[in-house]
Amino acid sequence: MPKRSFQIPDAVYLEKLLTKVGSEFEPESVPVHPEDYARPLNCYPNVDEKVRRDGGRPHYGWSIHKTNLLYEAERHAVWENEDGELVDVTPYESGVNEIQFVSDDNWVYTGKAVDNIRVNRTQNPLVDDFILLAEAVSQAFAYGSRLDGNEHTIPQPALVVAESYQKLKDDLLEYIRLGGQPYSVCYCGLRRTYRNCHGSQLQEGIKMVMDKLHSLLGSPI
Structure with a gap:
């Protein structure tokens, strides 16, 4: 009799990633509305420029990505308006219209690169x-x-x-x-x-x- 393959639910891997991230918040969907002046891979200056032009404040956290092999958390900044709504103003080559984002109120961008956090979602x-x-x-x-x-x-x-x-x-x-x-x-x-x-x-x-x-x-x- 062939050996039965046991499939671990995706939620288990996501929870493992969130534990490694250490945030008290759950992932949320944040809409992507790129500004004309914003550039890919430059979320921090993009958000700073958005704040300079339109007020609000930077909101730091993690962008969550899923591939066939990994769950991955990447340090990211989105814009928070005066009503507390979050918007990602950075463009993506893939043309996504929303991201999965985990807030982190205990971190502030200082110019130093921070490595992504990764979890193997395969066996x-x-x-x-x-x-x-x-x-x-x-x-x-x-x-x-x-x-x-x-x-x-x-x-x-x-x-x-x-x-x-x-x-x-x-x-x-x-x-x-x-x-x-x-x-x-x-x-x-x-x-x-x-x-x-x-x-x-x-x-x-x-x-x-x-x-x-x-x-x-x-x-x-």
Whole structure:
């Protein structure tokens, strides 16, 4: 008899993400009404300009995204008008008309980048490795300064680390999409399983690299 597959409800993964976020608020739908002057990936200056022109105030929190693999929370700012209504004034390339947003009254944007929070919403442990690599890329970029949108200035050693882990992250994502599992043949082409090849001691390897980067550059600003 074939083994029955047990499907974990999506709400379980979402609740896990909300626990990691640590907000006392539940997700809510916020309408997206982009302003003509607003630019993608620039929610903070977009909201500041909206406040300058029309009053109200910035409202900080998390934008919640769902993919086939992850639930992900991204730091985000929306505009709050004088009546307490929330509006997302930042445009999206996908043309979405609303977002899922979790308020956070205990956080204020200071110009420092904050990494996303991610939760594996599959039963494939390789997605956890993907999350580790995504976090490593963000840790390396934390040594730089964000200029505009996705533009950064970053010390060369940190850039090398970021690009290296980004390549591994991209390769692993494609491997997962093609059905890769821990004991599938590794994506690198060697005749070893992923778990005994690129997946071997991944967390320990990342920690070692980050410790060396810290010794070289100090703590991120």
